[in-house]
Amino acid sequence: xxxxxxxxxxxxxxxxxxxxxxxxxxxxxxxxxxxxxxxxxxxxxxxxxxxxxxxxxxxxxxxxxxxxxxxxxxxxxxxxxxxxxxxxxxxxxxxxxxxxxxxxxxxxxxxxxxxxxxxxxxxxxxxxxxxxxxxxxxxxxxxxxxxxxx
Numbered sequence: 001x002x003x004x005x006x007x008x009x010x011x012x013x014x015x016x017x018x019x020x021x022x023x024x025x026x027x028x029x030x031x032x033x034x035x036x037x038x039x040x041x042x043x044x045x046x047x048x049x050x051x052x053x054x055x056x057x058x059x060x061x062x063x064x065x066x067x068x069x070x071x072x073x074x075x076x077x078x079x080x081x082x083x084x085x086x087x088x089x090x091x092x093x094x095x096x097x098x099x100x101x102x103x104x105x106x107x108x109x110x111x112x113x114x115x116x117x118x119x120x121x122x123x124x125x126x127x128x129x130x131x132x133x134x135x136x137x138x139x140x141x142x143x144x145x146x147x148x149x150x
Contacts, residue, residue: 015054018069020117026057029116033089034074050074069119079109079125086113086123094120102129 020026027046031038036048036055048055060066076082079097087093097111106126113121 013053015056016050016070016072017056017058018072018119019060019065019067020057021059022117023057023059025116030055030057033091033116034086069115069117069121071119072121073110073124074121076123076125079111079123079127082123082125083111097123097125 018026023044023046027038027041030036030046030048036050039047039049039054041047044061045056045058048057055072058065083093083097091113093111093113095110095112097109100108100110102108103126105128107129109125109127111123113123115121
């Protein structure tokens with residue numbers, strides 16, 4: 001039985017919102033440092049394209065919207081190259097790329113960084129096990145926790 005027609009189940013994220021204090025600075029960070037494509041700006045909001053998911057930066061218009069950001073996990077093909085490129089552009093990483101889990105068909109790698117207002121975000125990469133030759137980092141130990149407070 002296909003339940004999709006019985007209930008309006010959620011299936012796809014269309015937009016993610018991040019509350020910001022300094023919209024011009026955060027717009028520059030997400031556009032110029034992270035390299036996201038700016039779609040448009042309108043009355044206290046900036047919208048970016050994240051491969052089909054819209055990211056909205058907005059100054060809070062009411063107290064209930066004034067809170068820290070959720071953690072965004074940006075999927076990248078080469079976590080080492082993305083990490084190096086972003087670090088060269090001034091992105092602060094709390095953790096170097098590390099192995100989170102070894103799955104049957106891929107290794108899951110992550111690296112946590114902060115945006116211009118210190119919100120945590122992460123790079124994530126699903127890599128074929130044979131493609132990674134980092135013996136020093138391939139130890140089967142628990143994933144490290146980000147340093148400092150969120």
